[in-house]
Amino acid sequence: MHLDILAFGVHPDDVELGCSGTLLAAHAEGKKTGIIDLTRGELGTRGTAETRMVEAKNAAEILGINHRENLNMADGFLQNDEVHQRKIIEVIRRFKPSIVLANAPADRHPDHGKSAKLVADAAFLSGLRKIETFDAAGNPQTAWRPAYVFHYIQDRYIAPSFVIDISAHINRKMEAIQAYSTQFFNPALNEPSTYISSPEFLSILKGRDAMLGKQIGVAYAEGFITEKVLGMNSFDAIIQQTT
Secondary structure (H helix, E strand, O other): OOOOEEEEEOOOOHHHHHHHHHHHHHHHOOOOEEEEEEEOOOOOOOOOHHHHHHHHHHHHHHHOOOEEEEEEEOOOOOOOOHHHHHHHHHHHHHHOOOEEEEOOOOOOOHHHHHHHHHHHHHHHHOOOOOOOOEOOOOOEOOOOOOOEEEEEOOOOOOOOOEEEEOHHHHHHHHHHHHOOOOOOOOOOOOOOOOOOOOHHHHHHHHHHHHHHHHOOOOOOEEEEEOOOOOOOOOHHHOOOOOO
C-alpha cells in the first residue's frame, strides 16, 4: 500500500500531540496516511504498554488513518545505528511515502531528538539502492527516498519553518489525544501525577495551536521544521491573511 504521508513517533501519542491535525486535514483531502510508533512507551509512568497499544488503536480509528504499526524498539534506549535504521528503511520502502513526519529535533524527552535524527537518516539511506532490505515474504525491496522529511513541534517551542491550517480539525485532534485516557487528565484513574496529566496540559497544547494559527490568520495550526528549502509554483500557494 502506498501512503502519501507517513508519520513516525517514538512513543504512542507523539503523533497525536504533534501533527494529528495535519493528518486529519490530509485525510479530508483524500490522501492516504499512516503512523509508525517506534516503541510501546513501556517506560511511561502511567498505564502500561498494553493499555497504550489499545489507546493507539482507538486514536487511529478517530484519525481515520490507513495503517498503524509498532516497531517494538526499546523505550528509553533508542539508538541511531544500523539495526534501528534498517527497520525504518524497510517500512519506508514498503509504504513509499512522499512525505515523512518525524519527532522534534530537540525536546524535553531525549528520545524525541534521537528519534528525529534516526528517522531522518533512515529516510535518506532508504534511497540508496546498494542497501539491501527484504519484505516479510523475503522479497528484495526497491530503494525509495521520500521527497521531504518534516519535523513536528513537541513540548519545547521551536520557531516553525511553516505551519498548516488545522482549524477544521482541532476538535477531532483533541479527541484523538484524549483516546490515551491513561496518559492525560482523568480524575477516574488512581495513577501518579505527571508532567502531561495535569488538567492544564491539553489547554496549553490547544493554546499553542491557536498561537501558531494566529501567525497566519486562522484559528488553529500546527508547525513544522524543515532543513530542505521548499519551493512554490506561484504565490497563489500562500494562504491569504486578513489584515
